[in-house]
Amino acid sequence: xxxxxxxxxxxxxxxxxxNPTHTLNCGQLFRYFENNGNYTVLSKDRxxxxxxxxxxxxxxxxxxxxxxRYFDLDRDYGAIKAKVVDNDVMARAVDFGxxxxxxxxxxxxxxxxxxxxxxxxxxxxxxxINKMCVSLGENMGDYxxxxxxxxxxxKPASFYSEMGAGYRDSYIVDTAKKLLDTDIDELLGLPTDExxxxxxxxxxxxxxxxxxxxxxxxxxxxxxxxxxxMEKVYADYYGELTGNKEIRRFFLNRYGEYSGYAQQYLFxxxxxxxxxxxxxxx
DNA sequence: TTCCAGGGATATA
DNA sequence: TATATCCATGGA
Numbered sequence: 058x059x060x061x062x063x064x065x066x067x068x069x070x071x072x073x074x075x076n077p078t079h080t081l082n083c084g085q086l087f088r089y090f091e092n093n094g095n096y097t098v099l100s101k102d103r104x105x106x107x108x109x110x111x112x113x114x115x116x117x118x119x120x121x122x123x124x125x126r127y128f129d130l131d132r133d134y135g136a137i138k139a140k141v142v143d144n145d146v147m148a149r150a151v152d153f154g155x156x157x158x159x160x161x162x163x164x165x166x167x168x169x170x171x172x173x174x175x176x177x178x179x180x181x182x183x184x185x186i187n188k189m190c191v192s193l194g195e196n197m198g199d200y201x202x203x204x205x206x207x208x209x210x211x212k213p214a215s216f217y218s219e220m221g222a223g224y225r226d227s228y229i230v231d232t233a234k235k236l237l238d239t240d241i242d243e244l245l246g247l248p249t250d251e252x253x254x255x256x257x258x259x260x261x262x263x264x265x266x267x268x269x270x271x272x273x274x275x276x277x278x279x280x281x282x283x284x285x286x287m288e289k290v291y292a293d294y295y296g297e298l299t300g301n302k303e304i305r306r307f308f309l310n311r312y313g314e315y316s317g318y319a320q321q322y323l324f325x326x327x328x329x330x331x332x333x334x335x336x337x338x339x
Numbered sequence: 340t341t342c343c344a345g346g347g348a349t350a351t352a
Numbered sequence: 353t354a355t356a357t358c359c360a361t362g363g364a
Binding site for chain 1: 343344345346347348
């Protein structure tokens with residue numbers, strides 16, 4: 058993909074492989090908001106503002122190199138699409154959400170946020186995370202950073218239930234403490250199956266949340282998060298429902314190292330198609 | 340009022 | 353290993 062970095066941002070040339078609406082609304086991150094057709098994206102203690110230009114998009118940020126990696130700008134999504142389009146459904150999904158990028162999010166932030174996401178809805182997830190940032194995160198001027206693990210671990214579970222986290226309150230504290238005692242760089246060096254086993258040992262992390270962390274927070278494409286939407290996709294387009302574990306195995310066998318990308322195209326397509334979710338500025 | 344949300348922990352067999 | 357039940361909360 059053609060882009061150029063400047064000291065205050067990234068200029069992206071118009072392409073079918075980059076669309077912020079697709080990328081931000083496919084359920085992979087929770088710290089973003091839209092205003093007047095522009096998007097603000099927050100990651101750790103950093104901020105990016107995406108705006109449309111004549112020839113594409115401009116991502117305004119103090120840290121261009123961080124967001125080049127974050128938006129996965131050096132990966133060839135055209136090649137990935139060619140790999141995953143193997144039937145009519147995938148063709149429609151890739152055509153519909155062709156501007157999706159799988160974000161390289163911060164690992165620890167992804168762990169905490171996807172623990173909160175379990176059996177929850179996206180507006181509420183965003184609200185809980187925002188309250189955490191406002192109350193525990195560093196004040197960056199016009200936004201708040203995601204709290205450090207030390208800050209998160211320093212509060213009792215009741216602190217998070219008061220923010221609406223419900224029964225996930227103790228999971229947040231337990232896992233933050235466990236992550237503090239973990240060498241995260243060492244974790245990120247593990248092969249996917251070993252890292253998955255580690256993740257499953259954290260409170261509040263089951264198969265689906267572990268896959269989301271692997272895909273969005275550890276850059277692993279060889280996973281396939283199965284949630285309620287993927288159950289619908291499988292039942293409607295692929296075959297008889299035989300359980301999430303079997304659905305996951307089916308798609309992993311089919312798409313291999315590109316499974317995570319296939320999953321995101323399918324998720325976005327199905328969710329926008331069949332929910333009251335209103336897609337703006339496509 | 341009931342159902343659902345990007346499910347997981349726990350008990351049980 | 354596989355299945356059943358319970359779990360806070362808020363919007364539809």
